[in-house]
Amino acid sequence: xxxxxxxxxxxxxxxxxxxxxxxxxxxxxxxxxxxxxxxxxxxxxxxxxxxxxxxxxxxxxxxxxxxxxxxxxxxxxxxxxxxxxxxxxxxxxxxxxxxxxxxxxxxxxxxxxxxxxxxxxxxxxxxxxxxxxxxxxxxxxxxxxxxxxxxxxxxxxxxxxxxxxxxxxxxxxxxxxxxxxxxxxxxxxxxxxxxxxxxxxxxxxxxxxxxxxxxxxxxxxxxx
Amino acid sequence: xxxxxxxxxxxxxxxxxxxxxxxxxxxxxxxxxxxxxxxxxxxxxxxxxxxxxxxxxxxxxxxxxxxxxxxxxxxxxxxxxxxxxxxxxxxxxxxxxxxxxxxxxxxxxxxxxxxxxxxxxxxxxxxxxxxxxxxxxxxxxxxxxxxxxxxxxxxxxxxxxxxxxxxxxxxxxxxxxxxxxxxxxxxxxxxxxxxxxxxxxxxxxxxxxxxxxxxxxxxxxxxxxxxxxxxxxxxxxxxxxxxxxxxxxxxxxxxxxxxxxxxxxxxxxxxxxxxxxxxxxxxxxxxxxxxxxxxxxxxxxxxxxxxxxxxxxxxxxxxxxxxxxxxxxxxxxxxxxxxxxx
Numbered sequence: 001x002x003x004x005x006x007x008x009x010x011x012x013x014x015x016x017x018x019x020x021x022x023x024x025x026x027x028x029x030x031x032x033x034x035x036x037x038x039x040x041x042x043x044x045x046x047x048x049x050x051x052x053x054x055x056x057x058x059x060x061x062x063x064x065x066x067x068x069x070x071x072x073x074x075x076x077x078x079x080x081x082x083x084x085x086x087x088x089x090x091x092x093x094x095x096x097x098x099x100x101x102x103x104x105x106x107x108x109x110x111x112x113x114x115x116x117x118x119x120x121x122x123x124x125x126x127x128x129x130x131x132x133x134x135x136x137x138x139x140x141x142x143x144x145x146x147x148x149x150x151x152x153x154x155x156x157x158x159x160x161x162x163x164x165x166x167x168x169x170x171x172x173x174x175x176x177x178x179x180x181x182x183x184x185x186x187x188x189x190x191x192x193x194x195x196x197x198x199x200x201x202x203x204x205x206x207x208x209x210x211x212x213x214x215x216x217x218x219x220x221x222x223x224x
Numbered sequence: 225x226x227x228x229x230x231x232x233x234x235x236x237x238x239x240x241x242x243x244x245x246x247x248x249x250x251x252x253x254x255x256x257x258x259x260x261x262x263x264x265x266x267x268x269x270x271x272x273x274x275x276x277x278x279x280x281x282x283x284x285x286x287x288x289x290x291x292x293x294x295x296x297x298x299x300x301x302x303x304x305x306x307x308x309x310x311x312x313x314x315x316x317x318x319x320x321x322x323x324x325x326x327x328x329x330x331x332x333x334x335x336x337x338x339x340x341x342x343x344x345x346x347x348x349x350x351x352x353x354x355x356x357x358x359x360x361x362x363x364x365x366x367x368x369x370x371x372x373x374x375x376x377x378x379x380x381x382x383x384x385x386x387x388x389x390x391x392x393x394x395x396x397x398x399x400x401x402x403x404x405x406x407x408x409x410x411x412x413x414x415x416x417x418x419x420x421x422x423x424x425x426x427x428x429x430x431x432x433x434x435x436x437x438x439x440x441x442x443x444x445x446x447x448x449x450x451x452x453x454x455x456x457x458x459x460x461x462x463x464x465x466x467x468x469x470x471x472x473x474x475x476x477x478x479x480x481x482x483x484x485x486x487x488x489x490x491x492x493x494x495x496x497x498x499x500x501x502x503x504x505x506x507x508x509x510x511x512x513x514x515x516x517x518x519x520x521x522x523x524x525x526x527x528x529x530x531x532x533x534x535x536x537x538x539x540x541x542x543x544x545x546x547x548x549x550x551x552x553x554x555x556x557x558x559x560x561x562x563x564x565x566x
Binding site for chain 1: 465468469472473475476479480483484485487488489491492494495496498499500502503506507509510511513515516
């Protein structure tokens with residue numbers, strides 16, 4: 001699968017970046033590792049294919065000066081909502097990787113990728129895409145951070161085929177982090193909305209088969 | 225008696241005769257006769273005493289009894305002449321103006337102008353750093369004369385001044401050798417020589433010069449009158465955290481609404497609502513909490529300036545202390561004189 005290959009490459013790149021960096025310098029950095037509860041809303045093709053679900057996942061982050069790396073994996077079991085034409089639940093496993101660099105003040109540039117695998121296959125669209133965007137971060141107070149991000153997904157690949165125009169895949173996010181126990185623990189909240197204007201061509205012309213997912217994560221992380 | 229008793233009391237011999245007493249018996253009788261206002265007896269006994277063998281003190285007292293007696297008898301010229309002898313024998317002799325009649329004082333003053341003496345040579349006791357202070361020397365010359373002031377006692381006499389002077393003369397001596405170095409420690413003598421034609425007179429004052437170490441300055445830990453200011457300050461409570469949380473959450477919800485596809489029905493705001501709600505709760509809590517101290521830029525700059533000033537001042541002190549360690553503290557003390565001038 002194309003999507004799987006993309007995710008594998010990205011993980012490898014992140015792993016190389018982390019292992020190539022001197023360990024003594026990594027010690028001086030700030031990092032978190034934690035788990036989160038995830039809950040989401042997934043729609044595809046039309047309002048009839050509407051799912052809601054929840055699950056869990058793990059997340060980690062490293063920050064070094066102006067550079068920050070975040071990665072999270074969430075597994076969500078989506079069930080058709082009442083009134084939906086869908087009948088089968090599915091499990092989505094989503095990997096998100098973001099690398100950001102602080103440009104000026106609260107503004108950071110952000111790149112990364114998203115990889116979402118669906119089981120059982122073809123109940124929904126597995127996908128992979130590279131993301132690029134901007135994040136605005138602001139400290140609300142001592143130990144409280146919030147951020148707003150927006151960006152686009154490029155090179156989207158789907159398990160069922162289809163394409164997305166240049167500006168057809170957008171994402172929007174809101175995140176917050178509250179330090180507790182003198183910074184040893186961190187409560188996190190993350191909202192991620194994706195809207196992908198996917199089209200397919202079944203021989204009779206382009207058909208719009210959009211995908212939309214709203215994903216919320218509430219987590220607890222250990223800082224080191 | 226030609227003079228009333230009151231006048232006699234005004235003509236009393238000044239008491240400042242020192243601890244010495246008159247040794248010659250004739251002179252003592254002359255003094256007693258003068259005290260009893262028996263001027264003729266005082267005059268004859270005084271003149272008789274002068275024909276006897278007298279020491280220096282008695283000789284001066286003999287002339288003084290004669291001078292006072294002549295003044296009492298209105299023989300001013302003779303009084304002046306006797307006073308001149310007194311002055312030559314004891315140049316430092318002074319009459320107490322409160323206990324001496326004006327007639328006697330004026331005769332004494334006239335006598336002073338008719339002899340060449342250097343009187344009241346004084347060297348002030350002083351402490352100073354070599355090269356940065358001076359020793360005050362003053363004396364009185366009774367007649368216009370060429371006066372040369374020297375300091376002797378070192379390897380070579382140091383000439384301080386040479387001038388025609390009359391009356392009080394004030395000099396300042398930096399206590400330095402011609403090379404500029406401070407004079408070595410030891411005993412010196414300030415010699416003042418006055419010359420008019422064939423007449424000359426010299427007076428001297430021994431002094432002692434000692435060397436000491438110049439005190440160094442302590443380093444400063446703070447500038448007097450200037451205190452460091454706190455580099456952080458607690459800002460007043462503000463609605464900003466709550467407001468920003470509202471704005472960010474609003475943007476996220478509005479963005480979700482705007483980006484959602486119409487074909488997929490109305491967007492779900494549950495996820496955005498939960499995270500946005502949590503963010504607003506966090507913003508509200510932050511708003512109620514005591515704000516974290518913020519760096520006070522003005523105070524930081526002020527403290528930096530203060531530290532720079534302190535560093536600069538301590539560098540100056542260190543530099544000054546290096547110089548001070550190479551300097552010499554001079555102490556000049558006048559010593560007791562053995563006798564008058566000549």
